[in-house]
Structures are given as structure tokens and as C-alpha cells.
Amino acid sequence: MYTLYHHPFCPHSRFIRLVLGEYGLDLRLVEERVWERREAFLALNPAATTPVLIAEGFPPIPQAAIIAEYVDEAHGLDAGERRLLPTSMAERVEVRRLMAWFNEKFFEEASNPLVTERIYKRFMSEDNGGGPPAPDVMRAAKVNVRYHLTYIGWLAKTRNYLAGDRLTYADLAAAAHLSAIDYLGDVPWSEDDAAKSWYARVKSRPSFRPLLSEWLAGVPASRTYVDLDF
Incomplete structure (x- = not known):
């Protein structure tokens, strides 16, 4: 274990x-x-x-x-x-590229600012950076979410999954970051049907159930968070 x-x-x-x-x-x-x-x-x-x-x-x-x-x-x-990391070198490079895109770029520009401002700061002391959310930080992060959602939609239109024909680390990384901010209602799903359809497929997998069952006291989940047919 x-x-x-x-x-x-x-x-x-x-x-x-x-x-x-x-x-x-x-x-x-x-x-x-x-x-x-x-x-x-x-x-x-x-x-x-x-x-x-x-x-x-x-x-x-x-x-x-x-x-x-x-x-x-x-x-x-x-x-x-x-296997979530393919065996061919070219495929592994693409999976790692996209995994880094979401775990580094998407995190820095979108998911981390939104989660920090709307969730973490609720539990931080003032000395640790707690306090009310910063509107300018959230506004910029929400703009960045739209940019990333468009990229996800483009990938989903050209491939079966984000990095190729089957599920990989790339899909799970993207879905993980989206799920955290989807809880907050900060993903404009209506703006990209391809991204929405891809996420619905990943979100419906059994591995996602424990995440969707977690709720934060005082911060209700958005309407789309647990809905598998959103």
C-alpha cells in the first residue's frame, strides 16, 4: 500500500x-x-x-x-x-510535453491562483498569506482558463485523447487541474464543446469517483462538478 x-x-x-x-x-x-x-x-x-x-x-x-x-x-x-506512458519514444515525448504543460503552465496561470485565492486562503493565517481573495488575481486566472480550454478543445478535435489514441498521463493531468477549478465553477464549458466532451469521458472513469465525492465545508460545489452529463 x-x-x-x-x-x-x-x-x-x-x-x-x-x-x-x-x-x-x-x-x-x-x-x-x-x-x-x-x-x-x-x-x-x-x-x-x-x-x-x-x-x-x-x-x-x-x-x-x-x-x-x-x-x-x-x-x-x-x-x-x-499503461499511461506509451512505449514509443515519440509518444512518450508528447505525453511528457502535455503533462508538463498542465502541471506547470496551467498550474501557474490558472489552477493554482484560483485554488489558492478561493480555497487555501480561507484556512491560512494572516502571517501565512491568508485573507480575502484578490479580485485581480482571480480575474487574470479566469482569462487564462479560457485560453487553455481552447487548446484542450483543439487537441480533443484532432485526437482521440489529448496525446494520441488512448488515455495517458496527459489526460489525467489536464482533468485533475480542471476538476479543482470546476468545483469552484470557474470553467466556462459552454465555450468549447470538444473540450467539454473530452472531459466528460475522463470524468466518467471509476478513478474519478473519489475526487467527485469530496466536498469542502462552506464552499459548495458547482452544478457541473458531479454531473456526468453536464
């Missing part, structure tokens, strides 16, 4: 939960509020970021991209056609 230090609305944590869910791996979740900078957690990951995966016999494995590579090396070959 793996142990994952995560936050329920950390997009990177959601990505790894989807990956482990697709492989049917047993998982114990430990919620971590990274802004509290617990000494025990800093000992696992001095960068104070989630997720961190604990696997027996290995040092703590931090960061979504590193965890994804570890999971592929440990379980990908046994997964056969369900």
Missing part, C-alpha cells in the same frame, strides 16, 4: 490520485496543509509541496512528475494496454 501526502484540492495531488486509481493501487491518504510547514512534513519534502508518495523501501517521492515516472517504472509494464 502507498501513502500519499496530499491536499484534496491540490491539482497535482489529484493527478497522482487519478494515476494510482487507474492502476488500481491501494492508497492511504494523509491531508497536508503545506502552508503550516509542519516539521515532520518538511523532513519528507523540504520544498513543502504536495504530493509526496511514500513507498515501502524507497525514500519519500515528491512532486507529481517524479511520482508519475516512478509509478510507470514500477507498474507500467504490467499494465499492458492500460
Whole structure:
């Protein structure tokens, strides 16, 4: 069994939960509020970021991209056609490119600002950066969501899945980030039918069910969040 230090609305944590869910791996979740900078957690990951995966016999494995590579090396070959990182070099490059696009670019420009302003800051002390959301930050992030949604729609129109013919890390990374802000109602699904149809397919997978069942007290989920036929 793996142990994952995560936050329920950390997009990177959601990505790894989807990956482990697709492989049917047993998982114990430990919620971590990274802004509290617990000494025990800093000992696992001095960068104070989630997720961190604990696997027996290995040092703590931090960061979504590193965890994804570890999971592929440990379980990908046994997964056969369900492997989330393809075997050909060209396909692997494209999956890694898109995985980085969402885990780095989309995170920086859209999902992290929105989750931080609307969720994390509710639980932070003033000393840790808590307080009311910053309207200008949220406004800019929402504009960026539209830009990224258009790109997802273009990919979905030209391929069966985002990186090619079958489900890969690229789809799970994109869906993880979208799910965190879809909870907040910050994804304008009506603006791109192709992106919406792709997300509906990924969202309907069994690995997504644990994410859709999580609710935050005081912050109700949007109408589209749990609706599989939105």
C-alpha cells in the first residue's frame, strides 16, 4: 500500500490520485496543509509541496512528475494496454510535453491562483498569506482558463485523447487541474464543446469517483462538478 501526502484540492495531488486509481493501487491518504510547514512534513519534502508518495523501501517521492515516472517504472509494464506512458519514444515525448504543460503552465496561470485565492486562503493565517481573495488575481486566472480550454478543445478535435489514441498521463493531468477549478465553477464549458466532451469521458472513469465525492465545508460545489452529463 502507498501513502500519499496530499491536499484534496491540490491539482497535482489529484493527478497522482487519478494515476494510482487507474492502476488500481491501494492508497492511504494523509491531508497536508503545506502552508503550516509542519516539521515532520518538511523532513519528507523540504520544498513543502504536495504530493509526496511514500513507498515501502524507497525514500519519500515528491512532486507529481517524479511520482508519475516512478509509478510507470514500477507498474507500467504490467499494465499492458492500460499503461499511461506509451512505449514509443515519440509518444512518450508528447505525453511528457502535455503533462508538463498542465502541471506547470496551467498550474501557474490558472489552477493554482484560483485554488489558492478561493480555497487555501480561507484556512491560512494572516502571517501565512491568508485573507480575502484578490479580485485581480482571480480575474487574470479566469482569462487564462479560457485560453487553455481552447487548446484542450483543439487537441480533443484532432485526437482521440489529448496525446494520441488512448488515455495517458496527459489526460489525467489536464482533468485533475480542471476538476479543482470546476468545483469552484470557474470553467466556462459552454465555450468549447470538444473540450467539454473530452472531459466528460475522463470524468466518467471509476478513478474519478473519489475526487467527485469530496466536498469542502462552506464552499459548495458547482452544478457541473458531479454531473456526468453536464
